[in-house]
Amino acid sequence: MFLFYTILYSLFIATFRIFSFTHPRIKVFFQIRKSKPDFQALKRRTKKGRDLYWFHASSVGEYEQARAVACVLKEKKKNCFIFFTVFSDSAYYQRKDDQIHDAFFALPFDFPFVMKKWISQLNPAAIFYARYDVWPNMARTAKQMDVPQYLISAAVTKTSSRWKGISALFHRKVYSFLTKIYTMDLNSASFLQEQNLPAQFAGDTRYDAVVEKLQKEPVSISRWKKDLEKWIKKAEYSLLAGSTYPTSEKMILQWMKENSDRKVILVPHHVNQNHSDEIRQLAAKLKIPTLFFSQWQKKTGSIPEKTRLIVIDETGILPYLYSLSMVAYVGGGFEGSVHSLLEPLASLATILTGPAFQNAPEANVLKQKGFLFSVEKPDSDCFHTAFKKAMRVANNNRIPMEEFLKSNLGASRKIVEDVLGQGIE
Known part of the structure; x- marks a missing residue:
């Protein structure tokens, strides 16, 4: 096999x-795979009993899940060495300068001889995989070399193609190499236990990651964020629209045209000149006074009074902006998979999104609790209906949202304490 x-x-x-x-x-x-570790230099840095822990994540979202565990591990074992690998180029370039890791590389090719060399040279005290990105030869080699391996924030479903037919046999074998699988939800734990796999419910480390990130808002953002807050609070109704695509942008701008008392901060998912030009042309056509973030930052002046739409044409800012509005729209719901719902949740903003949100494990719970409303079609009337529903409950939602958020914190600490042999509640 x-x-x-x-x-x-x-x-x-x-x-x-x-x-x-x-x-x-x-x-x-x-x-990005041309850059390889200097194993001899790493050995010098990890001598004298300094344990090396290898964390691996597929992309940016999974990186944040693994990072939350790495932060707690470093808190518990201050002298440990955090070695990180990622699969995607986006995660590589966006997270290579993060301060949490001591070494950072793209995951090498999953050939047995490559993994044998890396694992034998690194001699990790343990390997942590985030969400699902367990590589077969890597896991098998680590098992053969008696290296403990853990999968964190795992989420599986019986309907997944990974768990059907021959693929199920293969995945069951690969997962059997793991010392323990910490799942995001009870259903995943039950399903994996039925497969005779060492699964245990621990919770979703994304909650820890998001809260930790928002608590450390960069001072550079805080300075100009106050001006945005003053501007948007002057409107009777406001919206923060994050990770948007052209479909939702047309819908939201048309809604703004039909409702002149609205102010919107728009944060496109793709930031490039062509996309910015498309938004600028659409706003001009609908006669919506618009200011681009890059344009405002260059002038460093106050926001013009007539401005109704501010477009954030810069990356890495969105998570810190959801707190500016009581209602937030999250993009991706008309494109097949919604983007992060936890960032607006952590900012206590009632959420709007398109109908495709089943990829987010927490989405159904948020909808049941009245924290999330779905816009069924990308037209301004449907959006207006959903927005009114969200506004009616937004203020009353804040306390129960905060309680829900707090109840989901602590998964990272539970995992680390269990791994270090201190028990899990």
Whole structure:
């Protein structure tokens, strides 16, 4: 089974290599893997009993889940060495300068000989995988070398293609190499236990990650955020729209045209000149006075009184802006999968999104509690109806949302304490 996987994986990498000559994104995939650890230097840095813990995450979201555990681990074992790998180029470039890790690389290719070299040279005290990104040869090699392995914030469903047919047999074998699987929810734990796998419910470390991030708002953001807050509070009704796409942007701007007392802060998911030009043209067509963040920052003056729409054409700011409005729209719901719902939740903002939100494990619970409302179609009338529902409950939602948030904190600490042998409640 593993030989067959390795052959298929080799063919996949070879094919990818050919496409890398013409496809820039695939070329980057190989470029970031040219940087490799200096194993001898790492050994010098980890001598004298300094344990190395290897954390791996697929992309940015999973990185934050793993990071939350790494933070607690470093708090408990101040002298430990945090070694991080990521799979995607987006996570590599966005998180390579993070202060939590002591070393950071792209995950090497999952060949047995490569993993044997890395694991034997690093000699990790344990390996942590985030969410689902357990690589077969890596997990198998670590098991053979008696390295404890843990999967954190795991979420699985019986309907997933990973757990059907031959794929289920393979995944069951790979997961059997793990010392313990910490799940996000009770259903995942029950399902994995039925597969005779070492699963245990611990909770979702994303809650810890989001709250920790918002508590450390950069001073550079806090300075100009106060001006945004003054501006948006002058409106009777306001909206923070995050991770938006053209479909939702057209809907929201049309809604603004039909309701002249609205002010909106728009944070597009894709930030580039072409997209900015499209938003600028649409706003001009609908006669909505608009200010772009980059334009405002260059002038460093006050926000013009007539401005009704501010477009944040810069990345990395969105999580800190949800607190500016009692109602937030989260994009992706008309594109197949909604973006992070936990950031507006942590800011106690009642949430609007499109109908495709089942990819977010917490979405159904948030909807049942009245913290989330779905906009069924991307038109201004449907949006207006959902917005009115959200506004009616937004103020009363804040206390129960805070209680819900607090009840979901602590998964990272539970995991670390269990791993270190101090028990889990």
